[in-house]
Amino acid sequence: MAQVRNKQVFLKNYVTGFPKESDMEIVEGSITLKVPEGSSDVVLLKNLYLSCDPFMRILMTEDTPANLGLLYSPGSSTVRNNSGPVTQRPPLYGTLLSLLLVKILLLGLLLPLLGFGVSKVIESGHENYKKGMPGMTAYGGFFEVGCPKKGERVFVSAASGAVGQLVGQFAKLTDCYVVGSAGSQEKVDILKNKLGFDEAFNYKEESDLDAALKRYFPEGIDIYFENVGGKTLDAVLLNMRSNGRIPLCGMISQYNLTQQEGVTNLTHLIYKEIRMEGFVVFKFYHLYPKFLEFVLPHIREGKIAYVEDIVEGLESGPEALIGLFSGQNFGKKIVAISRE
């Protein structure tokens, strides 16, 4: 049986505050290129691209507020996040996914980092585990949790990020008015000129977020797609319309804080009868066929653009991941492992 080299990014220490490269370690091991005999639920994959996502930070915290078990409930997995071939149990909702859920294996304090990726199926014991594509987070969060109606007013924070850029475009395809916030003028320009947002602004240049939102939403916000949390959420609450919806996708501004910012305007949720709902993408996996039906025609017609920010080699992974938290990425941050 062929043994191959298998590099992995491990977490050496639980992280407090912003993660540092020295919190991570690249370890080289080996793996056997063979699915065990009679394993109908095991797939052998070669990771081609690995994704850097803000939620990975949450899992680096000791006593993380997330019960890790919950994250896996819809689709348990035994893969390790590495550059070589691995074995994987398909999610219970396994459809056409290649968004890999990689489980943290507790090896003392050495934890391989949990993350998504795109992989090539080398050998499979499971017929559903063949191919896939990203975007489910934006799709499920916007359509299933946000429940948009034509003409509604949509605000997206971290709008040039991996999820935000798609939410904005999905909103335009639904005939909504959409405004995004981002952290640089360059990002703002691309949101307006390339990704079709009606308006965009640089939150770092707004001393009064409430005033900025009132400028772009004089009649208020129907849907706030939440990626950042903290002060932004507080300002948004002041500007929500009655019966608004707030899909909670992430709160990246809070992940590295040892003391989280308090959100003080929650009473607005009551009078305005607002629904604020958290979700994790696994919830939407059963919608994958519906997602493809929606998104593929638009991709074919060139109506959906997608901005990626790719770095080369597993060794670049720690730096790429850390850069997320200071907004250094534009769009989806990806580590290319193998361009075959």
Next chain:
Amino acid sequence: MAQVRNKQVFLKNYVTGFPKESDMEIVEGSITLKVPEGSSDVVLLKNLYLSCDPFMRILMTEDTPANLGLLYSPGSSTVRNNSGPVTQRPPLYGTLLSLLLVKILLLGLLLPLLGFGVSKVIESGHENYKKGMPGMTAYGGFFEVGCPKKGERVFVSAASGAVGQLVGQFAKLTDCYVVGSAGSQEKVDILKNKLGFDEAFNYKEESDLDAALKRYFPEGIDIYFENVGGKTLDAVLLNMRSNGRIPLCGMISQYNLTQQEGVTNLTHLIYKEIRMEGFVVFKFYHLYPKFLEFVLPHIREGKIAYVEDIVEGLESGPEALIGLFSGQNFGKKIVAISRE
């Protein structure tokens, strides 16, 4: 046409912090006891009982976070909150209601206080506007927003209050495990011994709310019926289970604060995929027949108890209302105007 005396409680000044009796004024006027000719949508009522509710505090604040217009959207009304007969437009969802929605009339700074009550119909141009009963807030919030399932774990704050005591009993009737918090040992005893809560505790005696909740909910909370906000909500978020629901009925701990307490644990909503949803009772008025169908058999069988705290005379209104915010009421606080 008969002219009768008509006393009203007016708000003299917008309120900052806790309301004082001196912020209110009792004004005597007169009213004509006649529905205008041909007015098919006007009802003449005599108020028998007036209700003191925490939400009334919100409407006493200048630049209240609530857009007052929103509160009236389902059922516009022209009644004034007073002790004598008044005229009223029935809500759009008018069914069998006698929960009166009373509109603030802007007379300079003199505002009659908005509130609910029980009234006698003296003359009516509208066939649906004849009688009614309370409980819709608890019913709609618990069943429609909370979506309880048999065996789930329910926590109710302000559990001895007007709404909380019914939510707890509805939860028991749904075969849930239910724990309530209240502000005195006497209230705790009544919750457990009279109202059938599985457990109850005095939040004023718990220095660590998180620890208290872990004691009563070692496996976590499925539904938190929110009446208080602030620190309690923050502690609850640490103890919610995956896919939990938080119906937001009120946040009484925050209404008198000029600087609201920050809620810091909102990221739990994401990982645990929790839905937190505000509501105002008007949203549920169309469910009134369903509510009666549920509640009447239980009332007939003596399975639902209701604790009221009644004071006499419109003149007692301001004191009764203010007492809500220091927890002086037990159960539903009512001002009896006329016991006919």
